[in-house]
Each structure stands twice: as structure tokens, then as C-alpha cells.
Amino acid sequence: MTSLSVAHQPRSNAAAPATVEQRPLFGWLFALAVVCTVAAYARAIYFTPIEALQGASQKIYYVHVSAAMSAYLALGILAVLSIVYLWIRDERADRLAESAGEVGLLFLTVVLTSGPLWGKPIWGTWWTWDARLTLTLFLWFLTAGYLVMRGAIEDTAMRARYSAVLGILAALLIPFIHLSVYMFNTLHPKPILLKPDRPSMPNEMLVTFFAMWVAFTLLCLALIRARYHYAVDRDALRALESGGGDA
């Protein structure tokens, strides 16, 4: 019984007092991500041909889809680390899940705001309540709710446990969002790349897309890392303020 109750106490790794402040918030990964993002932007703007039917607005595809994939990645990390937290009750997993949730919300915001800017000239409307758009909006609200809930619960263990459950449930929406264009009659186009057969896109555009995808993936991971460093410092500060107690 004793070992069970000990196992369910969150492991605190908040303070590594001597080294925490010396670690840079944004490290080499962030610098690499910035260089790649600037290069991908330049390629998309200056070195990628304009699509014949949609005109220049088709270029929104590169940021829109790359941001969607980064959001899925971040929320996938959130779900995996939430499971890890519920399993071993390690605060580092909770902190990393929280960081992935915030970065996931950022990329979801990019998706939900760049999409209408593409939809207006092509579909003739900013928004339509079809399955993919509506489910993505739900996911945005769930992720925002996850972060708001974290700020509202004082007790560390309870906050981590509740948010882990919500994080897993939010990430369960991702496969439904991806498959929604097959499951429902929708205005949103079917995947051009993430499908069983060859991508339906010329090579020049494909290279631009992959450049943007790599850049956004690196940026996503770098931002999660930076946000995690911030969370470590914040929890160390809380631990000090509460007299060395649980952060």
C-alpha cells in the first residue's frame, strides 16, 4: 500500500537550482528553425510558380497545411505525455504536455486564420460549417480550455491529472479531423499529400511544401522546448516562493 501511495505522488523535478537560469530559453534548435522558416518563406514567395486556376492564393496552402501538421504533432506530443504522466506521475511529462498544448494552440490559430484567407477567393466564403472546419474549431476550443483549466486549478497533482485526461480526449479528435473529408460531404478538399497514392502536385510545389513542413516542424519542436524551459523556471520560482514545497 505504501509503495502505491508513493507512486501516485507527483515526482517533483522543478528545481535544479544552480543550472536552470543559465540555460538559454531559445537554443540552437530555435535558431535552426528560424533560418529554415525564413528560407521556406523566401522559396514560397519568390521561387514557386503561381497556380493556374487559383492564382497566388494557392500559396497559402504551404503555410496552412504545414501549420496543421505541426498542430497535430504538438497535440500528439500532448496526448503521449499526458498518458506518460498518468502512468508514472512525473511532473516533467506534465510540464512538457502543457508546453505542447500552448504551441499546438498557436499552430491551430494559424490554421484557422489562414484557411478563411484561402477560402474567400476560392470558395467565395470565409467560413462554412462543414465537418473539417467545425471539428478543427472544436479542437481549438478544447485546447484553449485545456490551458484555461490549468490556470484555474491550484493543486498541482489535481491540475496535472485533470489536464492529462482532457489533453488525451482533445487529441482523439485529430484522426476524425483528418478523415472527416472522407466521412462527410464537405467543401474542404481531400488531402493532396497524406493519401495512399502519389501526391497530386508538381515537383516544384512539392519541394516548397516539404521545405515549409520541415521548417514548421522544427519551429514547433523548438517552441515546445523553449516553453518547457520557461515552465521549469516558473515552477522553480513557485517552489522557492512556497518555501521549497511542491511547485
Next chain:
Amino acid sequence: MMPQAGPPDTSAFYHIAYTWVALLLVGYVAILWVRGRRVRALLRGARERETRATRGT
């Protein structure tokens, strides 16, 4: 002979989208940087106070 129709001019939407996405990403990085700096300054102060209190006892 009919003139060849080029692609439609939808460049305004594309310019707004690329600018907006860049602003969102840069804005988040700036906010995170400010939050990080503030927490580190507070952490440094708290550590110094703790060190002084430990020496005083």
C-alpha cells in the same frame, strides 16, 4: 483570336495570409521571451533572498 486568360488575381489574400502568419509566430516568440525574462529575473531575486536568509541564520 481570344486573349489567353491568366490566373485570377488573388495575391492580396496571399500577402495578408503570409504577413499574418509571420506576425502570429513572431508575436508568440516575443511574448514567450518576455515571460521567460520576467520569470528568470524573479527567480534570481528569490534565490538571492534565500541565500541572504540562509547566511543570516
